[in-house]
Amino acid sequence: MKNLLLKPIAFAASACLLAACTTMAPHYERPAAPVAAAFPSAAASAAAPSTGVAPAAQPWQAYFKDARLDQLIATALANNRDLRVSVLNIEVARAQVGLTRANEFPTLDVQGAHTRETGYPTVDTVGLAVAGYELDLWGRVRSLTDAALAQLSATDEARKAAQISLIASVANAYYAMAGDQALLDVAEQTLKTRTDTLKLYQLRFDNGVASSIDLQLNKSLVETARVAWVSAKRQRALDEDALVLLIGQRLPPQLPAAPTWDEMALPDVPTDLSSAVLLTRPDVVQAEQQLIAANANIGAARAAFFPTITLTGSYGTASTRLSGLFDHQAWTFIPQVTLPIFDAGRNRDNLRVSEAQRDIATAQYEKAVQSAFRDVADALAGRATLVDQLSAQQAETDAEAARFKLSNLLYTNGVASSLDLLDAQRSLFTSQQLLVQAKLALLQNRIAVYRALGGGWVEAAATPAS
Numbered sequence: 001m002k003n004l005l006l007k008p009i010a011f012a013a014s015a016c017l018l019a020a021c022t023t024m025a026p027h028y029e030r031p032a033a034p035v036a037a038a039f040p041s042a043a044a045s046a047a048a049p050s051t052g053v054a055p056a057a058q059p060w061q062a063y064f065k066d067a068r069l070d071q072l073i074a075t076a077l078a079n080n081r082d083l084r085v086s087v088l089n090i091e092v093a094r095a096q097v098g099l100t101r102a103n104e105f106p107t108l109d110v111q112g113a114h115t116r117e118t119g120y121p122t123v124d125t126v127g128l129a130v131a132g133y134e135l136d137l138w139g140r141v142r143s144l145t146d147a148a149l150a151q152l153s154a155t156d157e158a159r160k161a162a163q164i165s166l167i168a169s170v171a172n173a174y175y176a177m178a179g180d181q182a183l184l185d186v187a188e189q190t191l192k193t194r195t196d197t198l199k200l201y202q203l204r205f206d207n208g209v210a211s212s213i214d215l216q217l218n219k220s221l222v223e224t225a226r227v228a229w230v231s232a233k234r235q236r237a238l239d240e241d242a243l244v245l246l247i248g249q250r251l252p253p254q255l256p257a258a259p260t261w262d263e264m265a266l267p268d269v270p271t272d273l274s275s276a277v278l279l280t281r282p283d284v285v286q287a288e289q290q291l292i293a294a295n296a297n298i299g300a301a302r303a304a305f306f307p308t309i310t311l312t313g314s315y316g317t318a319s320t321r322l323s324g325l326f327d328h329q330a331w332t333f334i335p336q337v338t339l340p341i342f343d344a345g346r347n348r349d350n351l352r353v354s355e356a357q358r359d360i361a362t363a364q365y366e367k368a369v370q371s372a373f374r375d376v377a378d379a380l381a382g383r384a385t386l387v388d389q390l391s392a393q394q395a396e397t398d399a400e401a402a403r404f405k406l407s408n409l410l411y412t413n414g415v416a417s418s419l420d421l422l423d424a425q426r427s428l429f430t431s432q433q434l435l436v437q438a439k440l441a442l443l444q445n446r447i448a449v450y451r452a453l454g455g456g457w458v459e460a461a462a463t464p465a466s
Helices: 002-019 060-064 068-077 081-102 138-208 214-249 273-279 282-303 346-379 383-411 418-452
Strands: 107-113 121-136 308-319 329-338
Touching: 060 068, 068 081, 068 138, 068 214, 081 138, 081 308, 138 214, 138 418, 214 308, 214 418, 273 282, 273 346, 282 346, 346 383, 383 418
Parallel strands: none
Antiparallel strands: 107 121, 121 308, 308 329
16 A cells, blocks of 8 residues: 555656746846936935835834824724735736646546446446646746736735825825814804904994994805804815725714914935835736746747646556455556647747736836836926925915904004905915915825825735724
């Protein structure tokens, strides 16, 4: 019985050793990046402090540093359905690799039979068999396995890209909701101030001191503030709905306290890096892995032009008596060689298809690099200008606040007209709204730069809960 097991195993091992070889796939070389060596706004961002750490190596928790936002992102990573699909796609790709790799090894089967025919003795047989094992002399099966492994890597990179996109989307929704809450607070405060002012004008009008024009102008300003308040309230609710969709559930009731709008800030991502940093972006790596898979498929197509050697063999025992089943050993060994002679150009066209798909994958990889470069360039384009815009808007708001305070004082003392006071009110409200919008634009720009450079991800938080 020991020999019965050892001989087929030795046969299978010898077949695997004989089949071990290199593939016929073309030597892979990464295409040259079709972009400039540096980002166009690198000079403009030279003043930004450098941490010496590439953004892709910085976890999102270390970047945002906001306990409330961190919990929202963690919840999204655990519950978001799109990310869950990305993770399940990895399981499919991993199983596909297993199926393809299994073809590199012989399949051993145990076979047994009891044959009984009239006029002939009964025959019992038992043994191990290897059926239809292809000796991979030209690397066809190995090439298919390499292609499957590259596709698995591409699928994993797609999951990383989806995670970075989700993190950025949650952060954008979080700050958008905070910004609209700030606009709601400004509108509510302005509405209260204007309502109080309207009461005074109504009293002055009733006593014949204020004109009807002044009264109607105050009413108009009150309703303008009310419209802004209702609009901000509606937008705030829409922001919350968007955030709920991203995190995959209602907002947790025990979230940490959020910082105030004035306290919210994001660090400037260092960008004094060469454009080569884009080669580590998940979507770019995904495109390259797909190119590697296409390159490996050429090896399989080339191998089809060469003979295929298939081995079929068995080793076992046969006996007319069950008691003597293991007394008589029998074996068969049937090599089969298939040489393509005429296939109506099938192999040739298959090779052409593989080469064309490799060229398509090359173009897609180059486009992925170019798209990544543009993402960074677009984000950097507004980087310095948004800082200047926020600074200028803050100065304008401070000036308008001082103007309103002075106008109110002069109007109270009968020096300034009501039109001066109302104009100061209107200008201050507009400036406060623009200040909130400018800060939100800067926060979202910081997120865009962080995302464009590859963001950050943590393996421990990458797999959604089942």
